[in-house]
Amino acid sequence: MNEYLFIMGMVAALFGGVVAAIARNLFHAALGLALTLAGTAVLFIPLGGELISVIQILVYLGAVAISILFILMLSPPFYLKRGQRNVLKLIVSVIITGIVAVPLMSAAMSVNAVGERAYSVPTVQQIGRVLLTDFVFPFEIMSVLLTVAIIGAIVIARDLPEDKQAPQAQAVETKRPEEVHA
Amino acid sequence: MDSGDFMGVLPELIVVVTALLAILADVASKGRNPSAAQGVTVLGLAVAAAVALISPSEQTMLMAGQLFNDGFSAWFRALFAVAGLATAIFSPLYLTHRKIRLGEYYSLLAMCVFGMMVMSAAANLLLFFVGLETMSIALYVLVSFRRDDAASVEGGLKYLVLGAFSSAFLLYGMALIYGGIGSLDYVAIGEALRQSDGIGPMTVTGIGLLLVGFAFKVSAVPFHFWSPDVYEGAPTTITAFMSTGAKAAAFVGLIRVFGVALILTSEHWTTALSVMAALTMTVGNFVALRQTSVKRMLAYSSIAHAGYLLVGIVAGTPQAFAAAGFYLIGYALMNLGAFGVLMLINQRGKGDYSFESLRGMGTVYPVLGLMMSVFMFSLIGIPPTAGFFGKLYVFSAAIEQGHLWLVIIGLLNSAVAAYYYLKVVSTMFMAKPEGDVAISQPFAYKAVLAISSLLIIVIGLFPDQLVTAMLRAVP
Numbered sequence: 001m002n003e004y005l006f007i008m009g010m011v012a013a014l015f016g017g018v019v020a021a022i023a024r025n026l027f028h029a030a031l032g033l034a035l036t037l038a039g040t041a042v043l044f045i046p047l048g049g050e051l052i053s054v055i056q057i058l059v060y061l062g063a064v065a066i067s068i069l070f071i072l073m074l075s076p077p078f079y080l081k082r083g084q085r086n087v088l089k090l091i092v093s094v095i096i097t098g099i100v101a102v103p104l105m106s107a108a109m110s111v112n113a114v115g116e117r118a119y120s121v122p123t124v125q126q127i128g129r130v131l132l133t134d135f136v137f138p139f140e141i142m143s144v145l146l147t148v149a150i151i152g153a154i155v156i157a158r159d160l161p162e163d164k165q166a167p168q169a170q171a172v173e174t175k176r177p178e179e180v181h182a
Numbered sequence: 183m184d185s186g187d188f189m190g191v192l193p194e195l196i197v198v199v200t201a202l203l204a205i206l207a208d209v210a211s212k213g214r215n216p217s218a219a220q221g222v223t224v225l226g227l228a229v230a231a232a233v234a235l236i237s238p239s240e241q242t243m244l245m246a247g248q249l250f251n252d253g254f255s256a257w258f259r260a261l262f263a264v265a266g267l268a269t270a271i272f273s274p275l276y277l278t279h280r281k282i283r284l285g286e287y288y289s290l291l292a293m294c295v296f297g298m299m300v301m302s303a304a305a306n307l308l309l310f311f312v313g314l315e316t317m318s319i320a321l322y323v324l325v326s327f328r329r330d331d332a333a334s335v336e337g338g339l340k341y342l343v344l345g346a347f348s349s350a351f352l353l354y355g356m357a358l359i360y361g362g363i364g365s366l367d368y369v370a371i372g373e374a375l376r377q378s379d380g381i382g383p384m385t386v387t388g389i390g391l392l393l394v395g396f397a398f399k400v401s402a403v404p405f406h407f408w409s410p411d412v413y414e415g416a417p418t419t420i421t422a423f424m425s426t427g428a429k430a431a432a433f434v435g436l437i438r439v440f441g442v443a444l445i446l447t448s449e450h451w452t453t454a455l456s457v458m459a460a461l462t463m464t465v466g467n468f469v470a471l472r473q474t475s476v477k478r479m480l481a482y483s484s485i486a487h488a489g490y491l492l493v494g495i496v497a498g499t500p501q502a503f504a505a506a507g508f509y510l511i512g513y514a515l516m517n518l519g520a521f522g523v524l525m526l527i528n529q530r531g532k533g534d535y536s537f538e539s540l541r542g543m544g545t546v547y548p549v550l551g552l553m554m555s556v557f558m559f560s561l562i563g564i565p566p567t568a569g570f571f572g573k574l575y576v577f578s579a580a581i582e583q584g585h586l587w588l589v590i591i592g593l594l595n596s597a598v599a600a601y602y603y604l605k606v607v608s609t610m611f612m613a614k615p616e617g618d619v620a621i622s623q624p625f626a627y628k629a630v631l632a633i634s635s636l637l638i639i640v641i642g643l644f645p646d647q648l649v650t651a652m653l654r655a656v657p
Contacts, residue, residue, distance in 0.1 A: 107387040148290065
């Protein structure tokens with residue numbers, strides 16, 4: 001049972017990843033990404049990480065993937081334009097993927113993940129206790145991090161003052177939409 | 183958490199409170215009085231620096247082993263606060279002209295300092311990462327603060343995308359190291375490596391990814407592509423702050439992670455790191471040679487200086503780390519000073535930061551010219567300046583460990599660098615001034631420049647004190 005679940009998650013994650021990488025329509029790529037995230041969530045279950053699996057679904061599918069889709073739907077439909085494939089870029093990206101993939105493969109092959117767990121899987125209680133004892137300082141620092149992110153988001157999203165509705169900014173938008181919205 | 187823990191993180195607490203008060207001060211003055219937020223920030227960071235320097239005599243751990251409370255963290259927490267303070271003092275002259283709302287600017291600046299402090303004191307990879315992200319997110323926003331300027335927006339976007347990319351490398355590396363060694367704690371990692379014989383492929387891959395992530399953060403060649411554009415697009419105040427504070431914070435992290443926790447695995451990364459160091463010095467210098475903008479020249483030269491510092495990491499001894507610490511402090515003083523003079527001359531949007539904009543300014547403003555010369559001589563590494571002894575200590579530590587070829591490359595590069603630094607000095611003194619040369623010189627601004635140039639000379643005359651302090655402080 002566990003093995004089927006693992007293989008299912010693996011296939012979904014791989015297929016989604018390939019779609020996300022090669023789809024020419026950005027919206028399809030976003031859906032592929034969502035599938036990868038869902039597949040990864042499934043992978044955690046046979047490994048005993050039910051909590052991580054649930055968090056993955058809540059945070060990544062429920063929040064991140066949905067907001068990516070919303071951003072795409074609410075922005076001008078630049079994603080409908082399909083760029084030409086560039087063979088050179090394709091070759092370079094395959095090579096780089098290989099360079100990163102080979103050591104990762106060897107690292108993954110060096111441990112037998114299913115069945116033989118190197119470390120015991122912590123329970124929710126244990127994670128909660130550690131977060132509020134040993135790791136209480138990083139946990140609190142996260143709130144500073146979120147404050148910074150909120151202040152930063154406000155600064156970036158706020159309208160420019162009237163006299164600064166600058167021509168350059170407009171020019172950028174018409175010239176290179178994909179970079180401004182990316 | 184007892185009172186010792188509380189006292190230990192007092193500098194961080196002061197900086198966070200400062201950041202929040204800066205916004206409140208801006209709100210209280212209804213955004214009409216920009217010096218309110220600035221005053222709060224300068225005062226808060228000055229207090230934080232002073233508190234940080236009351237360093238503990240021996241190394242202790244804070245917050246259940248999450249933070250080092252040692253000399254190194256004391257020195258660098260003070261350095262980050264001082265770099266933030268100098269940036270805050272430089273800012274009004276640059277920003278007021280550009281009508282930038284300032285409350286959030288100063289607040290994010292202080293938050294950045296906070297993130298750097300956490301990075302320099304962190305005793306485990308998780309906390310280091312949280313500090314790094316706090317600093318980075320604040321910097322992404324600060325870089326794109328001139329939202330009416332296409333270069334600033336482009337710089338911010340590039341920094342965001344590549345910063346997130348490199349953070350992913352760091353995080354993946356940390357995860358694999360946790361998988362391979364079983365701990366995130368620096369001390370525990372070091373202990374586990376001492377007791378094991380050899381490391382598995384998982385740990386090796388993790389170390390490799392971690393190294394790439396750090397290389398991005400310190401903008402080492404070939405992972406430097408983001409930095410010239412980001413440094414050029416960012417408001418110049420932020421460029422000065424990034425090239426000193428953010429770089430120093432990443433280097434302190436590099437020393438703690440690679441120099442202490444992972445030092446027993448050095449056979450796996452010394453070669454990669456020394457090639458990176460040689461490339462970084464060379465590429466940074468040779469591209470800096472060709473720049474016509476002094477701002478961009480300083481951006482590339484900061485890549486070259488990262489290369490010199492990497493030589494110190496390659497050497498891998500406590501002496502070398504003390505030398506790197508010495509270098510980082512000296513470099514912060516001279517680079518902040520150089521950017522300070524550059525911004526003072528190009529104030530109110532009258533210059534374009536080109537060499538032309540400096541023409542003859544040394545003859546019109548001799549004191550300013552003299553201070554710029556001190557900064558440039560120190561950046562070259564001419565005695566008696568802090569820059570000379572920084573290089574001397576780093577290179578001699580590398581020679582002791584048998585990295586002679588790296589030192590030779592470093593020395594050749596220093597000679598190349600002399601050309602473009604001296605070009606600044608000669609443009610300031612030899613050329614005839616053109617057009618409107620009137621600039622305003624606020625007292626606090628000049629005071630910062632004067633103090634940093636004096637400190638560079640004093641450190642250059644009495645380097646022993648600082649290097650002894652660094653040797654005592656080194657982790």
